[in-house]
Amino acid sequence: xxxxPVYPIVWRDDRVLLIDQTRLPHNYTVVEIKCCEDMARAIRxxxxxxxxxxxxxxxxxMYLGARDIKTADRETFVxxxxxxxxxxxxxxxxxxxxxxxxxxxxxxxxxxxGSVDQLKTALLVTAQGIQVEDLEICKAIGDNGLAAMPATxxxxxxxxxxxxGSLATAGYGTALGVVRSTWREKRLARIYACETRPRxxxxxxxxxxxxxxxxxVTLITDNMAAHCMHQGLIDAVMVGADRIAANGDTAxxxxxxxxxxxxxxxxxxxxxxxxxxxxxxxxxxGDLIPIEERxxxxxxxxxxxxxxxxxxxxxxxxxxxxPAELISAIITEKxxxxxxxxxxxxxxxxx
Numbered sequence: 001x002x003x004x005p006v007y008p009i010v011w012r013d014d015r016v017l018l019i020d021q022t023r024l025p026h027n028y029t030v031v032e033i034k035c036c037e038d039m040a041r042a043i044r045x046x047x048x049x050x051x052x053x054x055x056x057x058x059x060x061x062m063y064l065g066a067r068d069i070k071t072a073d074r075e076t077f078v079x080x081x082x083x084x085x086x087x088x089x090x091x092x093x094x095x096x097x098x099x100x101x102x103x104x105x106x107x108x109x110x111x112x113x114g115s116v117d118q119l120k121t122a123l124l125v126t127a128q129g130i131q132v133e134d135l136e137i138c139k140a141i142g143d144n145g146l147a148a149m150p151a152t153x154x155x156x157x158x159x160x161x162x163x164x165g166s167l168a169t170a171g172y173g174t175a176l177g178v179v180r181s182t183w184r185e186k187r188l189a190r191i192y193a194c195e196t197r198p199r200x201x202x203x204x205x206x207x208x209x210x211x212x213x214x215x216x217v218t219l220i221t222d223n224m225a226a227h228c229m230h231q232g233l234i235d236a237v238m239v240g241a242d243r244i245a246a247n248g249d250t251a252x253x254x255x256x257x258x259x260x261x262x263x264x265x266x267x268x269x270x271x272x273x274x275x276x277x278x279x280x281x282x283x284x285x286g287d288l289i290p291i292e293e294r295x296x297x298x299x300x301x302x303x304x305x306x307x308x309x310x311x312x313x314x315x316x317x318x319x320x321x322x323p324a325e326l327i328s329a330i331i332t333e334k335x336x337x338x339x340x341x342x343x344x345x346x347x348x349x350x351x
Contacts (some may be wrong), residue, residue, distance in 0.1 A: 006166040006209065008048065008309020009056050011128060016060045020047050021167055025208040035083050036065030038066055043091040043098070046199070050168020051242045051278055052134050055097030058088050059127035062105040065126035066123050069116075077116045081109055093290045094251055094319050096280045101130055137275045138177045140333040145178030145273055146185060148336035155189035156182060156235045159225065162196045162253035163205035164273065165242025174273040175240040176209060178331065183215050183307040190216040192234060196253060196318065197222055198298040212266045223256055229266040241274035241330075246346065248324030249286025250274075254317055256298060260326040269328040276332050281346040286321035294318045 010017040016033040020043065031047055039061030042048050048057045055330060064200050065084030071077050085102045092098055097110060105126055112122040143197045149156060158179060165176030182188040190212055196202035203219055210217035220228060228234050237259060243251045250256075250272050263270040296314035300306060324339035332344065 006212065007171045008167045009060070009131065009170060011060065011131070016057070016064070017100055018048050018057070020044055021049055021205060022047055024167075025204050025211075029276065033060070034064065035068060036061045036087060039064060040087050040091050045177045049166060049201070051095040051097040051240070052138070052165065052174065052275060054092060054095045054278065055101035056127075056131045056134055056170050058091075058098045059101040059130045061088050061107055062102060063123045063127045065118070066109070066120050072116050074116055074119070077119065078109055079108065092292060094242045094292045097275075097277055100277045104130065122268065129232075131170045134275070135172060136334040138169050138172040138174055139181075141174050141204075141273050141275065141331055142177035142179075142181035143174060144333070144335050145175075145238065145271065145331040146181040146187070148331055149178075149182060149187065150269060153189075153235060154187065157190045157192060157233055158182070158188065158189055159172065159192040159194065159228070159234045159237045159259070160206055161194045161202065161222075161237070161239045161256050161259050163201040163209070165206060165209045167205050167209065168240065171287070173209075173240075174275070174331075175238045175271075176206065177315040178238050178271070178273050179215065180213070183213075188215070190218060192218050192220055192228060194220055194225060194255070194259070196255065201253065222258075225259055226262045226266075229262055229268055234263075234266075234268055237268060237270045237273055239270075241272050241278050242319060243281045243283075243289050244272070244274060244330065244342070245283040245286045245289060245321075246279070246281045247285050248327060248330060248342055249289070250265070250322045250327060250330070251286060251289045251291070251319045251321065254320050257320040257322045257326075260322045264326050270322075271324060271329055271331055271336075272322075272327055273331040276334065276345055279342055279345070281342075286323065289321055291320070292318040 009017045018031045020029040069080045108126040165173035193202040193206045329336040
């Protein structure tokens, strides 16, 4: 079983070790990744998942691909590294951290002076740096989220959707990082975790993380959220994000939009927790966020049991977009802010 806290991505002995999230909560298994093709497969099949974690994994995937390039010619090396980037970009279209990490690795390759071996060393250092930075960022998000929590009641009940915890990041988590900070300061009464159909990330992953750390957690089906809010059981909603448009529109796991609408109807604050690297300033609104459509088997069967008749058709988008006007605040490593306040960081990036 894992240590506490959980680190889903570990660099050890010239390879990457990933917790296989497809086998949790009943089987804790570590997968060894030794080449970029294996990393691409792990991202695509959701062995590793969560936007920040995907970014870290992609960075290591870039290094593994670079390590296997057999040339001493710098120009040839960079050309072949672009092919590695292309392979990794094709794995998950919605999570912008994937593209951000790949771009950062390519920037390192283009800007590093020296031999091909020196470029490879610089790429590993950059990947490790991305991982360390993400952990520090998540801890900052957790503390900033704690500061943004409602003043009353003294002990809060927070509803979460999908998994945005240690497993979805380099460790600690974004939305669940806020939960951890709230629990640490004795302001948390309980987590209500929506199961999160169709992949059940809330049931399998969020609940598992909470049990590991002794955080009180109650699992509910997705369609119980409105009832729980109406009964006065929920004080705040905290979710993560896979991509945030420049105006604050936020893509997260399918069903998040529904929870945001319910929170608005019940006058419950709805928070998004994500690093600034999740903000795609090139997209003015969420209408332009690409939405991944996943295999229909995710919705027509549970385990080995088929749940619908032969002949039915399927629609299985992996994400939806919550409009900025439904979001009380976006919690980043720079603080909690209204969605429209994100623009100040675009100015700083362009400066």
